[in-house]
Amino acid sequence: MELNNKQKKYLKGLAHNLNPVVMVGNNGINDGVLKEIETTLEAHELIKIRIRCEGQEELKPLVDDIAQKVNATLVQVLGHSVTLYRQGKEPKINLP
DSSP: OOOOHHHHHHHHHHHTTOOOOEEEOTTOOOHHHHHHHHHHHHHHSEEEEEEOOSOHHHHHHHHHHHHHHTTOEEEEEETTEEEEEOOOSSOSSOOO
């Protein structure tokens, strides 16, 4: 799902007070981590995850891979915190 700038800004505002609900460690992503992200996205639509890695050059491909595998849209990356959005079957968040 493509988000326009207004929608991204709205989602960033909603995500501001969220705490990361999934932590990705130095071992990277595995089926358990992806399942947890899937489950959390289904329940909340908008989530933050925390990714531990060496640097920003490692972070971008990892984030893109996660977003693609769980069919989510990347909203923002701040440091090692990543915000993902995926609209639910019964949407809870009404995008502008």
